[in-house]
Amino acid sequence: MSLVANRPSPSGSHAYLELNGITVSFPGVRALDGVSLQVRAGEVHGLMGENGAGKSTLLKVLSGVNQPQAGSLHLEGIPHRFINTRAAIDAGIAIIYQELHLVPELTVADNLMLGQLPNRLGVLDQRALIQRTLDELQRLGEHIDPRTRLKHLSIGQRQMIEIGKALMRNARVIAFDEPTSSLSARETDNLFRIIKALRDEGRAIIYVTHRMEEVDALCDRVTVFRDGKCIETFDSVAGLDRHRLITAMVGRPIADVYGYRPRPAGDLLLEAKGLMGPGLSEPASFAARRGEIVGFFGLVGAGRSELMKLIYGAARTSAGHVELGGKRVRLNSPRDAVRAGIALCPEDRKQEGIVAIASVADNLNLSARRHFSRAGFLLDTRRERSLTQDYIRKLAIKTRSGDTAIGTLSGGNQQKVILSRWLAERIEVFLMDEPTRGIDVGARAEIYHLLYGLAEAGRSVLMVSSDLAEVIGVADRIIVMREGRIVGDIPKAEATPDELIKMALPR
Template sequence: MTETMTQAGAAAAPARDGGEAAGRAYLELDGISVSFPGVRALDRVSLTVRAGEVLGLMGENGAGKSTLLKVLSGVNHPQEGTLRLNGVEHRFATTRAALDAGIAIIYQELHLVPELTVAENLMLGQLPNRLGVVDERTLVSRAMDELKRLGERIDPNTPVKNLSIGQRQMIEIGKALMRDARVIAFDEPTSSLSARETVNLFRIINALRAEGRAIIYVTHRMDEVYELCDRVTVFRDGRHIETFDEVDGLERDRLIACMVGRSIADVYGYRPREAGDVMIEAKGLMGPGLAEPVSFAARRGEIVGFFGLVGAGRSELMKLLYGAERPSAGHVELNGRRVAFASPRDAVRAGIALCPEDRKQEGIVAIASVADNLNISARRHFSPARFLLNARRERELAQEYIAKLAIKTRNGDTAIGTLSGGNQQKVILSRWLAERIDVFLMDEPTRGIDVGARAEIYNLLYDLAAAGRTVVMVSSDLAEVIGVADRIIVMREGRIAGTVPKAQASPDELIKLALPR
């Protein structure tokens, strides 16, 4: 048994479609178990990844996917089981040992130093030097070669903080390649990428596969599994449930049932209802992100879906409705009365709430508790003075909604940043349920949320609609918007391209309307 490989590059495999090494088992996990106090995070999990393949890894939040990646990276140390690379058994005492063995993990939260340049980040930990001084010429030259390989036209002297999320992710991948990693795991890599950036990412992954690298691709997005992966493994409750050796022809319903123990119809669980009077109406609304005046109406008891490609103007429209942006023309009517909001605070007091697309940056205070995040708006109703808090009432309210929405948290004092995406979304919804809200603007309500938690969010939306509230839902997920919305408004390049009733909605029809002319 060795601590690290003698030479990471020695295991290089030829392209997927030709060499003798392609298709052989490169990474093998056998009976891996990891336990924390009171929790069995991985229970005798076995998994094999071949050279020159992309293995999809799916499962609900808490299924054990992240724990497995931490075992690979040397963060978590298994109490049972073995890990083999190219037939050689390893135990990683440190993360550096895993890196030296040729394993790289591309996490959702990228591990880059924003103040350093692209070149410095690419070669972090292995900067070329002469007599103890960084060799700038060699550093920049190697960085330029790697950027060319990645297909990125970026000045290597640019600080990383000036790059887009997609470009930063390419730099993270470049770091792995410059260490000649033979096993590369991607953790929800497209959650913050545009369509163009996703296409480029897939191009890179396909090239890595062709070089014979073993790739693990963790995602909640089923379309990506079908497009990219050779095989797919499903975890549930810390156990290996099943590995499907053929992705082509694999029924989605069967894959979902493996992950959550129920069918796709149960996940969406659409509940029809009668719509009432118009609750919110936009009339000739213009503002940032819109190319022409936008008009639409949504009724009480209705779930209206907004679909479109990145940059179509959907999120910008929600911000105009919410008072986060000022309209340059047109107006909004709420319950038949014209309204104008100077700020989101005015919108909330009028009965409109927004659950934003970027939960972590715009929806929660990550270091604050669940109770604080839940009460942050409603506390004005029961605090006797602006700077005095009613601790007892806030505690009671937090306990009430933790129970009502089945929020998985130890208690209201838990930092919300430690919760799963689905439970964070429930806390945001609880915040507005504790207010007097009539219109819920939901921007990508299930982004980064596993299938099981999605079903719970959908049921909450149906409950709101059944109670006579209005839900306006922005979604980039075709199956979701078709499965949940009563009717779908498609936006294209800052304008409304068409409205499709649920009975006539199909992926082909929505995509046809969404694509640029």
């Protein structure tokens, strides 16, 4: 089956997938409220909405993870009810989740063919396994040794293996959940090429995203969810008014999602002098002033996150040092950094920023509780509850209570809890690594508001972002990194997309 074909017109295609009146309720929450949606064969149908709008729940209904309390699902007019994920897979449905469902310790071939390994008389047919894998990789345009362990592949390559699994099971409906959140520009281009080719084969594609530019580049139609309801379907993306789309998503107009607030820069606060360590190819030196938001832009692998971890003491420096307020500080560990007044909100919130199974209160008080524990080891639960409620109110964190597991919160609210953790400390420098990754447009505006508030209070904010529009829209000054080195330091007034991209691209 070729990945190249003449694209049929979506407007003339039939509704391959139909959802009618789908309702899903959990204790105290109606996640989907009578949702109806049609996805045609040969189209990419975008799904947009704030975190918690119901998009993920809908994908779980499609995959058989959640069973609806009401409503119906049809494929080519035939009713289906998936009691488990196997039933959905057998019906030709595949979900490519943001967190990929692969086994890192197994080979590419084993992951690709998992559940359908070729055999002869019950014995694994190794030759057939390798050949089928090579055929599938060639179809996907990937040049990978089938015997390579998956853990050695990039995120983009792993995503292609997940897509390959779906194709080998002949999936006719393929849903992508925020697939570009961890991809480089080159990997994103390759993913788009594959998705367009799948659409041209007549498959029904669902594409969940928060990024307007991805809707413009890829989608034929787009449906907006809000508060568990299907708000509106736009039958043409061409010429679609972005403000109208944003208003449908958040229920209110957001004229400028960045809401930049200029402010004067104060005294010099942070200086990195000749820092060297993992991920850097030459010594890095820069400075940040009080009241300043310094953006760090570059392609994936440019060394931005590695530089933040060196400043935070999460990676060991081989040369150079950091000065805070003109005084040299020792940063041999994150504990040293926090006590010096430096905090990191990491790119991978789930793995490095939160304890997902712990409560909002435990995550928020994780660092500050040492200040008010009794006798050095007894928790002062009254003060912890008070601090938790204070920051839930101040930052408008959407949670049922402080006892709610943080892993059940949206990405934007998890980020607010992490910020609250550091606001409860005496932090002067905030290192924000991809602070809005996987966060919807409404929550992004709230995060930007919080960052401006930090700067206006005299703190320094270092913001790593792969979103070119974001870094230009939010930062006062932009440092560009390429291949492990700093290659530019540009004031906001002089920053243009063309100039930043030109500096960031490999020579």
